[in-house]
Amino acid sequence: MTRMTVEQLRQDLPMTGEIAYFQTGTYGPASDSVLQAVRETLETEARHGPATTAGRLAHRDGEAAARSGLARMLNVKEEELSIDTNTSRAMQQIVRGLSWQPGDEFVMTSLEHVSTYGLSYSLTEEHGVTVKVIEAERLTDEELLAELAGALTDRTRLICLSHVASPNGRLLPVKEAAAIAHAAGVPVMLDLAQSVGTMPVDLQELDCDFAVGSGHKWLLGPMGTGYIFVAEHQLSGFRPNFIPDRSPWTLAGDPTPPPTARSRTEIGTYNHALVVGLGRAVEILESIGLDNIRTRIADLTRRLRRGVEQIDRARIITPLEPEKSAGITSVMFDGFAKTDMDGLAARLQDRHQALVKSQWLTAPPDPVKIAMRISVAAFNDEGEVDRLLEGIDEEL
Ligand SMILES: Cc1ncc(COP(=O)(O)O)c(C=O)c1O
Structure with a gap:
């Protein structure tokens, strides 16, 4: 098969026009090409x-x-x-x-x-x-x-x-x-x-x-x-x-x-x-190349983390060294319990079309050990990262 670029992958995912999707760590979207093969x-x-x-x-x-x-x-x-x-x-x-x-x-x-x-x-x-x-x-x-x-x-x-x-x-x-x-x-x-x-x-x-x-x-x-x-x-x-x-x-x-x-x-x-x-x-x-995917995720993640660091109540709990993480960045907010995080995630989806996960940090769950889990995939782009950051800023 001919080589594919990240931009082509994005075009193969119609969902990217609708939502800034940061939930790949839960379910990744299947592209049109994948659906076509299945169909x-x-x-x-x-x-x-x-x-x-x-x-x-x-x-x-x-x-x-x-x-x-x-x-x-x-x-x-x-x-x-x-x-x-x-x-x-x-x-x-x-x-x-x-x-x-x-x-x-x-x-x-x-x-x-x-x-x-x-x-x-x-x-x-x-x-x-x-x-x-x-x-x-x-x-x-x-x-x-x-x-x-x-x-x-x-x-x-x-x-x-x-x-x-x-x-x-x-x-x-x-x-x-x-x-x-x-x-x-x-x-x-x-x-x-x-x-x-x-x-x-x-x-x-x-x-x-x-x-x-x-x-x-x-x-x-x-x-x-x-x-x-x-x-x-x-x-x-x-x-x-x-x-x-x-x-x-x-x-x-x-x-x-x-x-x-x-x-x-x-x-x-x-x-x-x-x-x-x-x-x-x-x-x-x-065909995109897993090295390219890793680099792309690292670039977007750097942008995301820089933005999160500007938010007063936010604290990144994922190791900041690029070699010590992959696609996930988890963020805690001061004073947040599970219901607060659920509410924030819902508002981000409804008002800003940005999807993140309200994530328990422990099993069994401790209601105050809750994070926003942001999964940055290669198909995401800078605009989506910025939309999420603006959304968090507005909704906090
Ligand atoms: C580390 C890890 N293991 C297992 C699972 C469960 O995956 P599945 O639902 O595909 O069984 C998850 C899902 O988020 C996960 O993050």
Whole structure:
């Protein structure tokens, strides 16, 4: 495909004419090109019959391109990657695929997504697992790594870390954490929901064992798409909680399918059209270039933060160093509770056509630990950043 520019991507997103959209960290908009790929696949399947040769051809090449494109983007082998519906479900597939014993330990940070908290509670309830939460907000990277090292024991089964933290946008030192974990023989799972699509992410370099992410956020893919990475060295020992539908009679009595991430985690029929759409989304981001995307986001973020710093009651809680964040900037306002933030976000949407998120900072929620989460994507522009800043200024 020919190279695409950020301006062309913007034109491919009709929504940009209507709203300054700063919610990509929740749901990214799918472009017209992505929708077209989805629509064409669905229509061809329906017109010819999905199981006919023509129906199968409707998705064959697009789906293959999606799988290879995603593997290339993450710098992993295709056999290590499978498609799922979202980060939360993908994470359950991994975590519930490990055999937990009472007294085993699961280590995470306080900055993990609420779905990770939910999963950790269920590990305790169902298996008697001890969950250790590292209180990352008050720690520097060095302190966090030291606490992590101190938390590991011979009962630690898994460490779960966000690459970029959902509440405050902090880029966590995941590569260094993986080195510490591996020195202690502990595998690492990364939550990539807020990083992939905002910058180059090389999973080989980060050296994690498992990773999960969403297609419907920064990848700008269709809603209800996600992916799972299982590193090759983990595949043979990875016995999924659900057994995918590979014919057991071909497997000589072993119900565990052959060791590829796909054969071990994809269960039954899935929506081919959405996978094709995800492939198109990946192709678009690759054609713009993830380095270019990162630079563009950093430029817009600098402008945003400069503006926020002029606002009296506002305090940015995302690390200010450009290499310590990605697309998210979270801002707290003095004296604001959840209802105040909800009201401000609603007025920004209604009166200024600027969409941000009123974001809990803790799980379980503390009503005064609330931030405005602003997701700056490559398709945003300077005018939109300025509109948001003016809106905040007027509405405070
Ligand atoms: C870090 C992180 N993990 C997981 C999720 C959940 O994503 P999904 O709704 O795609 O499962 C989010 C959503 O915002 C997130 O930010």
